[in-house]
Amino acid sequence: MSTDRPHAPYGWQATLNTHVHPVTADRHLVTVAGDLDLYTARRLADALQPLLQREGQAVLAGLPGVTFLDSTRLTRLITAYRTARSAGAHLALVAPGQPVQCMLELVGAGQVLAGCPTLDAASH
Amino acid sequence: MSAVVDRGVAALALVRLMQTSHTATLEQLPDLIAEHAAGAGMYDAAVFVVDIRESVLRRLTGKGPDAGNDGQEFTVRGSLPGQAYQRVDLLTEPTTGNAPDGRRRWWVAVTDGVERLGVLRTDTDTDDEPTRQAVRDLASMTALLLLSKRSFSDSYARLVRTEPMNVAAEMQWNLTPPPAYAGHDATVGAVMEPAYQVGGDAFDYAVAGSVLHLGVFDAMGHDTTAGISANVAVAACRHARRHGASLAEIGELVEQTLLEQFGASRYVTGILADLDMDTGRLTWVNRGHPLPILIRGNRWTTELACPPAGPMGAGLDLPVTVCTEQLEPGDRLLLYTDGVIEARDTRGRQFGRDRFVDFIRRHHSGRRTLHETLRRLMAAVMDHHGGKLDDDATVLLAEWRGGHQDELTP
Numbered sequence: 243m244s245t246d247r248p249h250a251p252y253g254w255q256a257t258l259n260t261h262v263h264p265v266t267a268d269r270h271l272v273t274v275a276g277d278l279d280l281y282t283a284r285r286l287a288d289a290l291q292p293l294l295q296r297e298g299q300a301v302l303a304g305l306p307g308v309t310f311l312d313s314t315r316l317t318r319l320i321t322a323y324r325t326a327r328s329a330g331a332h333l334a335l336v337a338p339g340q341p342v343q344c345m346l347e348l349v350g351a352g353q354v355l356a357g358c359p360t361l362d363a364a365s366h
Numbered sequence: 367m368s369a370v371v372d373r374g375v376a377a378l379a380l381v382r383l384m385q386t387s388h389t390a391t392l393e394q395l396p397d398l399i400a401e402h403a404a405g406a407g408m409y410d411a412a413v414f415v416v417d418i419r420e421s422v423l424r425r426l427t428g429k430g431p432d433a434g435n436d437g438q439e440f441t442v443r444g445s446l447p448g449q450a451y452q453r454v455d456l457l458t459e460p461t462t463g464n465a466p467d468g469r470r471r472w473w474v475a476v477t478d479g480v481e482r483l484g485v486l487r488t489d490t491d492t493d494d495e496p497t498r499q500a501v502r503d504l505a506s507m508t509a510l511l512l513l514s515k516r517s518f519s520d521s522y523a524r525l526v527r528t529e530p531m532n533v534a535a536e537m538q539w540n541l542t543p544p545p546a547y548a549g550h551d552a553t554v555g556a557v558m559e560p561a562y563q564v565g566g567d568a569f570d571y572a573v574a575g576s577v578l579h580l581g582v583f584d585a586m587g588h589d590t591t592a593g594i595s596a597n598v599a600v601a602a603c604r605h606a607r608r609h610g611a612s613l614a615e616i617g618e619l620v621e622q623t624l625l626e627q628f629g630a631s632r633y634v635t636g637i638l639a640d641l642d643m644d645t646g647r648l649t650w651v652n653r654g655h656p657l658p659i660l661i662r663g664n665r666w667t668t669e670l671a672c673p674p675a676g677p678m679g680a681g682l683d684l685p686v687t688v689c690t691e692q693l694e695p696g697d698r699l700l701l702y703t704d705g706v707i708e709a710r711d712t713r714g715r716q717f718g719r720d721r722f723v724d725f726i727r728r729h730h731s732g733r734r735t736l737h738e739t740l741r742r743l744m745a746a747v748m749d750h751h752g753g754k755l756d757d758d759a760t761v762l763l764a765e766w767r768g769g770h771q772d773e774l775t776p
Contacts, residue, residue, distance in 0.1 A: 349655075353674075353676075
């Protein structure tokens with residue numbers, strides 16, 4: 243199910259790329275299909291933003307198949323983490339690929355953006 | 367009648383040259399140098415400066431918008447002047463050379479002892495040790511004169527460029543210290559590419575007493591804002607350092623300054639290090655950056671591990687660990703940004719960390735200087751990437767001699 247509201251000029255692409263799955267009332271799984279390019283990173287951030295502003299909310303960002311993370315994309319994740327931290331919400335990454343994990347470890351973001359290894363584990 | 371070059375006469379000529387130069391512009395230097403050198407038996411002196419990528423030597427004629435109109439040009443690779451430059455040496459042309467009246471023609475590297483600025487050409491009647499010394503002295507004085515004029519000369523900036531420069535690069539080249547340092551048992555060299563289109567990379571070093579501070583920075587992005595954030599980071603680092611802050615405190619102050627300016631939308635990764643040049647003790651903090659590499663002799667290479675405290679300006683509030691390592695005399699320390707190892711060839715293969723370290727080990731040996739090694743490394747990285755880098759690539763190489771300063775080869 244997609245709750246990502248399409249709007250110009252990105253409209254239809256957005257619905258294809260970002261999906262929000264409510265797991266429980268205070269737990270959501272947001273997934274990105276395909277690669278995390280500059281465009282999908284922004285859509286992911288937009289989808290995460292409202293969820294992360296609720297205290298006690300656990301948000302799992304699913305990144306299966308995401309094989310590359312550059313500094314601009316990393317900034318989106320860091321911003322999301324900071325939003326969550328100040329609202330008292332919790333953000334975790336699910337199934338980041340090995341290169342993404344390495345990048346997170348290198349900069350230190352892995353210490354605060356730890357995650358579940360698989361989407362299945364995150365959904366329960 | 368042939369003129370003998372006397373070192374005392376030459377020395378006096380150089381002192382007069384220095385005094386006259388105080389009120390001269392860069393454009394006037396070539397004539398001043400030639401005139402004073404001729405008075406000491408060194409004829410037709412000509413100054414050639416090297417471009418910022420160290421690939422070509424251009425004659426400083428003092429004419430035209432780049433002070434190089436009608437000037438000859440030599441490549442650093444494959445020419446006799448280029449050889450003198452690469453080897454930081456004094457070379458002579460074969461006797462059948464271009465010098466008139468059967469004179470000897472000399473080519474000598476123009477250096478302040480560390481940084482290579484170009485080469486100097488001059489002809490003499492004699493070929494003995496005093497002559498060679500006088501030619502070297504002339505080159506030394508030429509280096510100091512160029513250094514004293516270049517910082518406010520647009521002509522010089524034009525002459526040493528072979529491509530147009532973007533705004534961020536314009537900032538970065540004014541931000542960084544000279545690409546070479548030697549003194550107090552340590553040598554430092556640094557290179558930065560793409561020289562004309564750099565985004566957010568920067569390096570810094572500074573000496574206070576026996577402490578050599580070293581820093582490499584990588585600001586996210588490749589735009590002008592990346593250049594601005596790198597400038598803010600380096601300025602904040604210097605500010606904190608000069609107020610006596612510790613490495614951990616410096617990183618925190620850079621973090622706070624970036625957060626105030628950019629609100630976590632821009633961050634800068636970096637390694638901040640202090641080397642005690644008396645004892646060889648290295649301390650450093652890792653702000654989310656590729657780890658320093660230590661090369662010991664030609665046998666042993668290791669990454670110096672240190673938990674990352676997160677990029678400066680990202681506001682992750684991670685604990686800062688100050689790491690230490692005892693260096694041995696002859697150790698070399700590599701600080702770099704990821705653009706060096708991630709440069710890809712046409713088939714997508716990265717230059718890679720192993721090739722990077724191997725290159726330094728193979729090329730930085732015995733007769734080749736640290737700076738010449740770095741020049742060759744960057745040429746190899748650029749070649750690997752088809753002559754054009756997508757990301758910034760910076761390398762800072764520091765060598766600690768520990769009581770063997772006489773072995774330093776700048």
